[in-house]
Amino acid sequence: MTDKPAAKPKPDPKAKGLDPATEAAWSRVQLARHPDRPHPLDYIRGIFTDFVELHGDRAFGDDAALIGGLARLDERTVLVLGHQKGANTKENVARSFGMPQPEGYRKALRLMRHAEKFGFPVVTFIDTPGASPGLQSEERGMALAIADDLLAMLTLRVPVVAVVIGEGGSGGALALGLADRILMLENAIYSVASPEAAATILWRNAAHAPQAAAAMRISAADLCEFGIADGIIAEPPGGAQTDMPTMVETVGGAIRAALDTLDAEISKRRGGIPTLLKARRAKYMQIGVYTESGTPTRPPAKRAAKNNGRESGDPLPDHATETITAP
Amino acid sequence: MLDFLRHSPKQFTLSEDDKARQREVPDNLWVKCARCKELIYVKEFENALQVCQKCGYHARLSAAERIRQLLDEDSFAEIAAGIGPADPLAFISEGQAYPLKLQETQDKTALLEGVVVGTGTIEGLPVTLAVVDFAFMGGSMGAVYGEKICRAVETAIATRTPLLTVSASGGARMQEGMYSLMQMAKTTAALVELAEAKLPYLSLLTDPCFGGVTASYAVLADVTMAEPGALIGFAGPRVIEQTIRQKLPPGFQTAEFLLTHGMIDLVVPRRELRSLLTRLLRLYAPAEAAAQ
Numbered sequence: 001m002t003d004k005p006a007a008k009p010k011p012d013p014k015a016k017g018l019d020p021a022t023e024a025a026w027s028r029v030q031l032a033r034h035p036d037r038p039h040p041l042d043y044i045r046g047i048f049t050d051f052v053e054l055h056g057d058r059a060f061g062d063d064a065a066l067i068g069g070l071a072r073l074d075e076r077t078v079l080v081l082g083h084q085k086g087a088n089t090k091e092n093v094a095r096s097f098g099m100p101q102p103e104g105y106r107k108a109l110r111l112m113r114h115a116e117k118f119g120f121p122v123v124t125f126i127d128t129p130g131a132s133p134g135l136q137s138e139e140r141g142m143a144l145a146i147a148d149d150l151l152a153m154l155t156l157r158v159p160v161v162a163v164v165i166g167e168g169g170s171g172g173a174l175a176l177g178l179a180d181r182i183l184m185l186e187n188a189i190y191s192v193a194s195p196e197a198a199a200t201i202l203w204r205n206a207a208h209a210p211q212a213a214a215a216m217r218i219s220a221a222d223l224c225e226f227g228i229a230d231g232i233i234a235e236p237p238g239g240a241q242t243d244m245p246t247m248v249e250t251v252g253g254a255i256r257a258a259l260d261t262l263d264a265e266i267s268k269r270r271g272g273i274p275t276l277l278k279a280r281r282a283k284y285m286q287i288g289v290y291t292e293s294g295t296p297t298r299p300p301a302k303r304a305a306k307n308n309g310r311e312s313g314d315p316l317p318d319h320a321t322e323t324i325t326a327p
Numbered sequence: 328m329l330d331f332l333r334h335s336p337k338q339f340t341l342s343e344d345d346k347a348r349q350r351e352v353p354d355n356l357w358v359k360c361a362r363c364k365e366l367i368y369v370k371e372f373e374n375a376l377q378v379c380q381k382c383g384y385h386a387r388l389s390a391a392e393r394i395r396q397l398l399d400e401d402s403f404a405e406i407a408a409g410i411g412p413a414d415p416l417a418f419i420s421e422g423q424a425y426p427l428k429l430q431e432t433q434d435k436t437a438l439l440e441g442v443v444v445g446t447g448t449i450e451g452l453p454v455t456l457a458v459v460d461f462a463f464m465g466g467s468m469g470a471v472y473g474e475k476i477c478r479a480v481e482t483a484i485a486t487r488t489p490l491l492t493v494s495a496s497g498g499a500r501m502q503e504g505m506y507s508l509m510q511m512a513k514t515t516a517a518l519v520e521l522a523e524a525k526l527p528y529l530s531l532l533t534d535p536c537f538g539g540v541t542a543s544y545a546v547l548a549d550v551t552m553a554e555p556g557a558l559i560g561f562a563g564p565r566v567i568e569q570t571i572r573q574k575l576p577p578g579f580q581t582a583e584f585l586l587t588h589g590m591i592d593l594v595v596p597r598r599e600l601r602s603l604l605t606r607l608l609r610l611y612a613p614a615e616a617a618a619q
Contacts (some may be wrong), residue, residue: 131561131562133561133562133566133567133570134562134567134570134571135567135571135575135576135579137561137562138560138561138562138567138579138580139588140588141588141589141590142542142560142561142562143541143542143546143560143561143590144542144546144590146542146543146561147511147515147541147542147543147544147546147547148547150511150512150515150542150543151515151518151519151547154512154515154516154519155519170499170508170539171508171511171538171539171542171543171561174508174509174511174512178512190505191504191505191508192499192501192503192504192505192507192508192539193498193499193501197566198501201501202420202421202501202502203420203421204421211420212420215416215418215419215420216416216418216501216504216505217416217504217505218504218505222505223505226415226505226506228505228509281516281519281520284509284512284513284515284516285477285513285516285517287470287473287506287509287510287512287513288470288471288473288474288506288509288510288513289413289415289470289503289506290410290411290412290413290470290471290474291410291411291412291413292409292410292411293409294409294411296413299474299477
């Protein structure tokens with residue numbers, strides 16, 4: 001698949017003289033971006049069978065940075081989507097470093113509706129620095145393309161599992177990320193902006209990216225603590241790139257387990273799919289920490305059960321998360 | 328640590344804010360247009376809804392000014408006024424703790440946070456309104472922003488009134504990390520419920536509007552409008568220039584650019600806004616009558 005082995009990342013001058021916590025956060029960023037980490041197509045080929053990639057948004061073009069298609073996972077047909085980074089420079093240029101254009105997000109929307117039509121669960125692999133900034137992306141409505149995906153994922157009448165496998169960068173990652181189960185690889189990161197962008201805004205200097213990475217709390221454990229991610233998938237010692245077969249197998253097991261659980265929830269609950277959708281929306285409507293009349297609080301847990309007559313916030317129950325290890 | 332948040336909510340009501348604004352220009356009879364530098368007589372500028380009569384520049388409005396311009400006099404009733412920011416990440420950048428930054432901004436703007444929500448009427452027609460004040464940390468979307476949009480949606484559903492949002496934002500509130508990014512999901516989830524209740528949602532994008540706000544609730548309206556000349560987009564112009572290493576063409580990411588590229592329904596001059604909203608609200612009235 002790859003033309004030549006990718007170069008090992010050079011020692012980062014930014015990492016010099018950092019305190020241990022900042023250094024740990026920054027080395028995790030480096031691991032999450034490691035060029036040898038498995039990419040969506042590695043997982044798709046390793047976990048699923050009969051993959052048929054489907055192309056194009058039917059309006060403007062096809063985007064190699066966001067791939068999708070149908071595949072078989074045991075007895076299920078599933079729709080898979082993912083941000084596809086390249087394994088080397090040449091591939092990265094072709095795939096725009098995993099940074100989609102609006103047509104990538106519109107292809108994702110088309111394929112999600114396709115999955116809904118046939119009742120196929122959706123599995124997404126998240127790994128992008130962010131949506132591609134540029135003249136063309138603005139002309140073709142990047143903001144709308146992302147917003148439409150968010151809206152679609154909150155109304156999609158099939159189970160959705162999202163796996164953050166590397167770098168979850170901002171709105172461009174979120175557009176594939178509104179799911180019933182969000183799993184993160186142990187060394188994956190998920191952030192509101194890249195550490196470099198945040199450092200530019202808050203430190204006025206991109207060289208402070210390590211400090212921004214630590215301050216923003218972007219690790220899998222952080223996201224679980226915030227009630228955003230639902231589980232952590234353990235990586236081989238040294239990171240996912242050190243033992244790809246084990247990593248792929250572990251992720252496959254986690255996806256199977258998540259889909260089994262969701263199927264069980266759908267058939268057990270009287271509401272079926274509508275209950276699943278309600279729970280999916282309720283999860284997002286409960287995210288946030290603020291103060292009300294000076295008292296720290298969170299949005300009410302019962303919000304989605306009835307959408308009026310609000311009382312002040314009951315504290316959220318402790319968010320249940322799991323760690324998934326290699327079989 | 329949270330002492331700074333224990334202001335009396337009264338301190339942040341609109342009338343106080345108005346007074347603060349008036350104090351800023353007690354003796355200045357003239358203002359300078361931010362775009363063409365023309366000197367304009369203050370009263371004339373106010374009568375023109377803060378639009379430069381020479382070059383058409385639409386000045387940025389505070390939430391209080393926007394509400395006064397849009398709604399019938401004394402019809403605004405604020406809701407969720409006591410919701411203020413927290414510091415869930417214990418965030419510190421460049422040696423400054425986020426709570427201190429918040430306090431500075433609160434003192435400067437006399438606002439508890441950057442979004443003001445409430446109910447009111449336009450030509451007697453009821454609406455639920457959410458207005459962003461760009462002066463509060465660049466209208467950045469954090470947990471309070473998202474929660475207040477949610478409260479506005481819930482009020483619209485409870486009172487069966489159309490929702491109107493007036494947005495201006497530089498993007499996500501970095502200091503709240505992933506909580507901020509997730510407000511894109513949260514506000515969108517609220518809109519799903521508004522849509523299920525079959526209530527109309529009108530969105531006005533004002534200068535400037537970027538990032539997560541533009542890529543979520545603000546463009547998911549039944550009718551999306553923008554003020555003339557407003558800069559609107561996903562990525563900021565500076566980020567794009569740095570990426571493509573060339574200057575952006577004139578007019579790029581303006582309201583007019585968005586209209587030409589099919590992204591919004593209307594570009595609405597400020598003096599026509601109230602009459603347009605009145606017409607729209609009347610047009611949606613039969614749908615509500617049928618739903619009852």
